Amino acid sequence: MNWITRIIKAGEKIKTAIHKRATKEDIANSDWMSCCKGPQQKIIFENNMWVCPDCNEHHKINPKLRFAYLFDDGKYEILDTPSPVDDPLEFVDSKPYKDRLKAARKKTGLKCSMVVATGKIKDINVTAFASDWSFMGSSIGQAEGEAILFAVQHAIDNKHALLAVTSGGGMKMQEGLFSLSQMPRSVLAVNELKKNKLPYIVLLTNPTTGGITASYAMTGDIQIAEPNALIAFAGSRVIAGTVKESLPAGFQRAEYVQKTGFVDMIVNRKDLPDKIGTLLSILLKKHPAQDQTSEEDDVSNESLTVKTKEAS
Ligand SMILES: [Zn+2]
Numbered sequence: 001m002n003w004i005t006r007i008i009k010a011g012e013k014i015k016t017a018i019h020k021r022a023t024k025e026d027i028a029n030s031d032w033m034s035c036c037k038g039p040q041q042k043i044i045f046e047n048n049m050w051v052c053p054d055c056n057e058h059h060k061i062n063p064k065l066r067f068a069y070l071f072d073d074g075k076y077e078i079l080d081t082p083s084p085v086d087d088p089l090e091f092v093d094s095k096p097y098k099d100r101l102k103a104a105r106k107k108t109g110l111k112c113s114m115v116v117a118t119g120k121i122k123d124i125n126v127t128a129f130a131s132d133w134s135f136m137g138s139s140i141g142q143a144e145g146e147a148i149l150f151a152v153q154h155a156i157d158n159k160h161a162l163l164a165v166t167s168g169g170g171m172k173m174q175e176g177l178f179s180l181s182q183m184p185r186s187v188l189a190v191n192e193l194k195k196n197k198l199p200y201i202v203l204l205t206n207p208t209t210g211g212i213t214a215s216y217a218m219t220g221d222i223q224i225a226e227p228n229a230l231i232a233f234a235g236s237r238v239i240a241g242t243v244k245e246s247l248p249a250g251f252q253r254a255e256y257v258q259k260t261g262f263v264d265m266i267v268n269r270k271d272l273p274d275k276i277g278t279l280l281s282i283l284l285k286k287h288p289a290q291d292q293t294s295e296e297d298d299v300s301n302e303s304l305t306v307k308t309k310e311a312s
Pocket of ligand 1 (some may be wrong): 035037052053054055056057
């Protein structure tokens with residue numbers, strides 16, 4: 001072995017050692033994460049609702065944390081949602097869909113990416129649903145669709161306002177038409193909610209794309225977004241390739257999408273409970289729909305009818 005091969009072999013050993021240390025799991029379990037200033041201790045972000053204190057990047061959070069930040073005193077109840085048949089097409093790509101589901105369930109402790117909860121926001125009863133990015137990129141299949149329908153029905157039955165916290169890459173290709181059918185199903189469900197004169201607020205978080213944007217994420221009475229959230233249907237590279245033009249700076253980000261009218265307001269994470277509470281008070285004319293006094297209901301229903309007409 002000459003000196004050159006010795007150096008190459010030593011380099012290979014170092015490379016292997018580095019790669020061994022830097023598995024995805026190790027990074028996720030470490031006390032460090034990366035943002036604009038490079039690696040920083042997670043506690044800095046955790047103490048600021050996982051928002052970067054330097055660049056205001058709103059990092060992804062799981063549904064339980066989301067609900068804890070949104071609901072009064074961090075109190076809420078998780079609701080059990082229906083469990084449709086797994087893997088209706090027995091789909092296999094580079095590995096079986098069943099195995100992907102199994103791994104996602106083990107990783108997150110959830111049965112699907114969508115979590116439904118109920119609680120109060122500024123003392124107003126709300127049913128909310130949010131998805132976990134760690135569960136196959138929050139993509140929507142039958143189970144997630146059923147969870148949305150369950151949330152809508154729960155809101156209608158209990159006369160709650162409905163809040164959708166959206167994120168995800170779109171529909172699950174592994175479930176084909178079964179997943180695509182969740183687009184019209186979720187929109188029809190939201191229409192039922194509106195027929196019942198209950199408010200529907202959508203909070204768009206990073207990233208909300210594909211069939212999610214093309215269905216329940218765009219039908220809110222009020223459309224809120226977190227700063228700099230990617231909100232899109234097709235990806236920007238696909239669009240640039242199709243129109244053969246370079247796209248403007250900030251294309252498909254919340255601030256850009258607001259200018260085109262798909263987002264009503266951009267709200268920082270720490271301000272969301274106050275803002276959502278105020279909006280619900282206005283939509284319900286300070287008489288939550290769950291109040292059963294007929295006179296009050298007449299007033300609140302009237303205001304909601306007007307709002308729904310404006311929104312539709
Ligand atoms: Zn940052």
